[in-house]
Amino acid sequence: MDKDLPSWYHPSKYHRSLGNDMVQCLVCERRCILQSGRIGVCWNHMNIGGGLYNIAYGFLSALESRPIEIKPLFHYWPNSTALTFSGWGCNFRCPWCQNYLLSQSRPSIRYSLEKTPMELVFEALRRGDNGLCASFNEPTIHAEYIIDVARIAKEKGLYFTLVTNGYMTLGVLREMVDVGIDGYSIDIKGCPDSCRRFLGIDPYYVFRNARYIIDLGGHVEMVYLIVTNANDYDECIDWVIDNHIHYLGEDIPLHINKYYPAYRYNEPPTSMRKLLEVYNRARKAGIRYVYIGNVLDERYQDTYCPRCGKLLVKRRGYRVVYWAIDDNSRCPRCGFKIPIKGHYIVK
Ligand code: SF4
Numbered sequence: 001m002d003k004d005l006p007s008w009y010h011p012s013k014y015h016r017s018l019g020n021d022m023v024q025c026l027v028c029e030r031r032c033i034l035q036s037g038r039i040g041v042c043w044n045h046m047n048i049g050g051g052l053y054n055i056a057y058g059f060l061s062a063l064e065s066r067p068i069e070i071k072p073l074f075h076y077w078p079n080s081t082a083l084t085f086s087g088w089g090c091n092f093r094c095p096w097c098q099n100y101l102l103s104q105s106r107p108s109i110r111y112s113l114e115k116t117p118m119e120l121v122f123e124a125l126r127r128g129d130n131g132l133c134a135s136f137n138e139p140t141i142h143a144e145y146i147i148d149v150a151r152i153a154k155e156k157g158l159y160f161t162l163v164t165n166g167y168m169t170l171g172v173l174r175e176m177v178d179v180g181i182d183g184y185s186i187d188i189k190g191c192p193d194s195c196r197r198f199l200g201i202d203p204y205y206v207f208r209n210a211r212y213i214i215d216l217g218g219h220v221e222m223v224y225l226i227v228t229n230a231n232d233y234d235e236c237i238d239w240v241i242d243n244h245i246h247y248l249g250e251d252i253p254l255h256i257n258k259y260y261p262a263y264r265y266n267e268p269p270t271s272m273r274k275l276l277e278v279y280n281r282a283r284k285a286g287i288r289y290v291y292i293g294n295v296l297d298e299r300y301q302d303t304y305c306p307r308c309g310k311l312l313v314k315r316r317g318y319r320v321v322y323w324a325i326d327d328n329s330r331c332p333r334c335g336f337k338i339p340i341k342g343h344y345i346v347k
Pocket of ligand 1: 028030031042
């Protein structure tokens with residue numbers, strides 16, 4: 001570490017040198033090529049003299065204890081709370097971003113809370129949270145920090161989850177899972193056509209990464225925000241559902257979420273009719289745990305046994321108000337195994 005650099009500039013090993021002080025960042029699949037002095041798309045990684053630095057290490061834009069169900073993660077440590085934190089910036093530019101004040105802003109020392117990884121973990125313990133969650137902005141772009149936090153969290157017996165667009169490279173993802181980040185709420189932004197048009201990204205990497213996490217023993221739930229006139233047409237819906245089944249299988253939950261106008265996008269909010277259409281198509285395709293989120297009607301947040309139809313979990317206001325799955329994660333009526341990572345937390 002260069003002693004002339006600010007303390008929040010943290011060297012990043014996730015890069016390769018291209019010669020002449022040029023580097024390629026290998027944190028996410030944007031794989032930015034940076035000349036010395038240039039910052040990547042995410043505003044968090046900078047080439048300084050031919051080395052890559054995370055220039056906002058430990059800068060937090062928000063910090064709050066939140067229910068795990070709000071992520072949404074419905075099959076991971078149900079009814080627990082996670083100390084949820086975020087940094088600044090993003091590697092995507094979704095025109096409808098619901099968190100744009102944090103995610104479409106450059107890191108700011110003036111408006112940041114600074115926490116070392118140790119301080120953050122002790123804050124979670126002090127509040128009585130069961131784990132930590134990196135959310136609100138894209139966690140991948142401060143991977144160096146969250147990996148350090150997760151290492152300590154694991155030692156202290158806390159879980160660690162991400163709410164992510166799932167666009168990290170396999171090298172970073174492998175390290176995340178290895179240090180104990182084992183819960184992932186992953187946004188699938190749409191099909192290749194809509195993702196190219198609105199975001200300039202390839203959603204194939206998202207399914208590749210979700211599959212990789214599952215193969216390494218991690219837990220995944222997918223979130224599909226249905227955005228009016230962006231990713232809500234038949235071919236796009238079919239592509240998402242077909243690839244969910246193909247890459248992830250029928251046991252991985254799919255959350256179908258309602259979009260509201262925000263940031264630079266003003267199309268009308270998703271209709272309940274459209275959400276139900278996608279819900280029914282996903283169920284028909286064989287996905288066993290399909291939920292509808294961001295709506296007032298909370299019936300579609302409940303879990304039913306796929307075999308006998310018994311109501312197993314009722315969720316209201318992002319809390320579990322009824323729990324009938326037995327201690328072996330089975331339906332008490334027919335014995336069907338329900339995929340749950342961790343166990344139900346009585347609060
Ligand atoms: S983390 Fe940032 S700098 Fe690195 S490849 Fe992704 S967008 Fe580019």
